[in-house]
Amino acid sequence: MLWLPQSGVMRVSDFLKFMQMNLDSAVLATGQHLYLSFGSILLGMMIAIPLGIWLTDKEKLAEKFLAATAIIQTVPGLAFLGLFLPIMGIGVLPSMTVLFLYSLLPILRNTYTGIKGVSPALVEAGKGMGMNPFQLLVMVKLPIAFPVIIAGVRIASVYIVSWATLAAFIGGGGLGDPILTGIQTADINFILMGAIPAALLALFAGWFLGMIEKMVTPRGLRG
Amino acid sequence: MVKFKNVVKNYGNHIAVKNLSLEIPEGELVVLIGPSGCGKTTTLKMVNRLIEPSSGSIYIRDRNVMDLNPVALRREIGYVIQQIGLFPNMTIEQNIDVVPRLLGWPTEQRKRRVFELMEMVGMEPEVYAPRYPAELSGGQQQRIGVLRALAAEPPLILMDEPFGALDPIARESLQDELKSLQERLNKTTIFVTHDMDEALKLADRVVVMNQGEVVQVATPEELLRKPANEFVASFIGKDRLNVDSLQSVTQIMLPNPVTVTPQLGLAEGLALMKRRKVDTVLVVNEQRKLIGSVSAETLDREHKRAKAVGEIVPYEPPLVTINRQASAKEAFDLIIREKLKYLPVIDDNEELVGLVTRNSIVDALASAVWGDEGE
Numbered sequence: 001m002l003w004l005p006q007s008g009v010m011r012v013s014d015f016l017k018f019m020q021m022n023l024d025s026a027v028l029a030t031g032q033h034l035y036l037s038f039g040s041i042l043l044g045m046m047i048a049i050p051l052g053i054w055l056t057d058k059e060k061l062a063e064k065f066l067a068a069t070a071i072i073q074t075v076p077g078l079a080f081l082g083l084f085l086p087i088m089g090i091g092v093l094p095s096m097t098v099l100f101l102y103s104l105l106p107i108l109r110n111t112y113t114g115i116k117g118v119s120p121a122l123v124e125a126g127k128g129m130g131m132n133p134f135q136l137l138v139m140v141k142l143p144i145a146f147p148v149i150i151a152g153v154r155i156a157s158v159y160i161v162s163w164a165t166l167a168a169f170i171g172g173g174g175l176g177d178p179i180l181t182g183i184q185t186a187d188i189n190f191i192l193m194g195a196i197p198a199a200l201l202a203l204f205a206g207w208f209l210g211m212i213e214k215m216v217t218p219r220g221l222r223g
Numbered sequence: 224m225v226k227f228k229n230v231v232k233n234y235g236n237h238i239a240v241k242n243l244s245l246e247i248p249e250g251e252l253v254v255l256i257g258p259s260g261c262g263k264t265t266t267l268k269m270v271n272r273l274i275e276p277s278s279g280s281i282y283i284r285d286r287n288v289m290d291l292n293p294v295a296l297r298r299e300i301g302y303v304i305q306q307i308g309l310f311p312n313m314t315i316e317q318n319i320d321v322v323p324r325l326l327g328w329p330t331e332q333r334k335r336r337v338f339e340l341m342e343m344v345g346m347e348p349e350v351y352a353p354r355y356p357a358e359l360s361g362g363q364q365q366r367i368g369v370l371r372a373l374a375a376e377p378p379l380i381l382m383d384e385p386f387g388a389l390d391p392i393a394r395e396s397l398q399d400e401l402k403s404l405q406e407r408l409n410k411t412t413i414f415v416t417h418d419m420d421e422a423l424k425l426a427d428r429v430v431v432m433n434q435g436e437v438v439q440v441a442t443p444e445e446l447l448r449k450p451a452n453e454f455v456a457s458f459i460g461k462d463r464l465n466v467d468s469l470q471s472v473t474q475i476m477l478p479n480p481v482t483v484t485p486q487l488g489l490a491e492g493l494a495l496m497k498r499r500k501v502d503t504v505l506v507v508n509e510q511r512k513l514i515g516s517v518s519a520e521t522l523d524r525e526h527k528r529a530k531a532v533g534e535i536v537p538y539e540p541p542l543v544t545i546n547r548q549a550s551a552k553e554a555f556d557l558i559i560r561e562k563l564k565y566l567p568v569i570d571d572n573e574e575l576v577g578l579v580t581r582n583s584i585v586d587a588l589a590s591a592v593w594g595d596e597g598e
Contacts, residue, residue: 119306122310124308125309125310128271128273128297128302128304129322129325130294130322143312218311220312220314
């Protein structure tokens with residue numbers, strides 16, 4: 001049982017009954033939420049991984065890119081949505097754009113440092129044996145850096161999934177919708193209907209990508 | 224096979240290699256040696272264009288390397304580096320296989336080649352081929368590093384201090400192995416090291432470099448017999464030929480021989496000798512003044528008549544000693560002339576300083592000739 005300021009005592013059984021009645025909208029919100037967060041992560045990977053690879057031999061430029069993505073990271077989520085409102089209006093697209101921008105930093109940074117972290121001796125050995133830059137990347141650098149890159153994706157996923165609840169403020173839908181409704185009507189049931197699946201999704205994303213991280217670690221590099 | 228013609232490499236004002244000309248005949252193992260910063264590694268890396276010369280030209284079988292595609296060029300040259308550089312994400316088989324794979328050899332042929340190479344150095348392919356580099360010792364890893372360089376049967380092999388990071392035992396055995404491989408395969412090899420012992424052991428020809436220039440090119444034999452100048456002599460001879468440096472008897476003695484006091488019981492004395500594995504101990508008093516010596520034999524013979532070690536010292540033959548100011552030569556002469564097994568060293572107050580034995584002489588000579596590494 002939980003004590004709440006307005007509704008007094010709340011029973012778990014009441015919440016379960018509420019969920020049964022609203023299952024459809026809960027499922028819909030979860031689906032939207034998945035679409036929003038993983039869509040932006042995927043977009044982030046598609047941009048940040050190639051960018052990170054491309055930047056590895058351009059140290060000066062890489063610093064600038066990393067600083068820029070770090071600045072994006074410091075803008076509070078809500079403020080960011082507000083800033084995009086006049087430019088992109090409301091809906092899914094501006095929400096995804098903001099989430100995508102947030103996913104850039106960890107993925108870009110981990111790709112860059114992962115590849116930079118490959119021992120210079122290995123790079124010299126590969127080069128000295130006649131690998132061209134592409135072969136060196138595919139045969140040596142990427143396999144060794146891959147676990148670090150996936151770790152970046154995992155970090156990004158875990159917080160993008162929870163930040164995606166903010167999308168509700170600009171009509172992006174997702175699990176933020178019931179939370180917002182709950183806050184406006186002071187109904188804990190609605191808040192939990194959004195918060196519990198969002199938390200579970202974040203946990204699941206972390207676990208799932210952790211598994212992938214282990215899977216992609218080359219056998220010779222496992223401790 | 225490889226010809227350097229007026230090769231210069233400079234980084235801004237710093238000149239790494241000055242006007243180097245050198246010819247390396249087919250099938251020879253040539254060692255480039257010199258102190259760090261002498262340009263030996265730079266010279267090596269210009270051959271496979273990991274470093275590009277500032278001016279001059281390098282020819283491999285009369286082809287100027289600057290006219291060749293660097294990637295194709297490197298696939299024709301074996302390359303072994305000091306840090307070994309096996310790819311941790313690949314198995315041993317895949318590591319040895321890298322260049323044949325880049326060259327597009329058929330799978331069957333590649334596998335046969337890997338197995339053949341591993342058998343050549345006595346590493347069972349069935350056991351080691353599927354392993355990862357991290358599962359091998361440093362010595363085994365570099366053995367694979369050498370096989371990897373040989374895999375595509377390159378006519379030329381470059382080795383950049385390949386055994387520098389290994390422990391002395393692994394280094395020694397890899398040197399032996401390289402030597403026997405070289406005798407069988409006759410690959411032209413350029414080998415960089417700063418270790419003169421390694422150079423003398425492996426080289427058909429040694430190229431001594433200093434400050435970016437070649438100082439002397441010679442066979443190991445010539446190099447030892449006729450070093451071109453003071454620099455070469457000091458570089459070879461640092462620890463090699465300075466037996467003259469053994470001046471004082473104190474340099475050839477054991478500083479802490481086994482001693483007992485006269486009051487020690489006989490049984491304890493015997494036990495001590497057994498424990499320290501000696502057949503004689505020196506007897507000193509509390510001021511460390513040398514009184515005499517006692518052998519296990521005497522101890523055993525007299526154990527009914529005496530209780531303490533001091534009582535049986537007089538039964539021993541008189542002790543020959545030498546003063547610490549004496550030279551090592553005098554100690555040698557004395558030991559030979561008197562057929563001594565050992566010679567205690569004392570100071571002016573007859574206090575014990577150390578003990579010269581035949582073993583301690585051999586040790587001192589060995590470290591004078593080969594340096595202190597053996598200890």
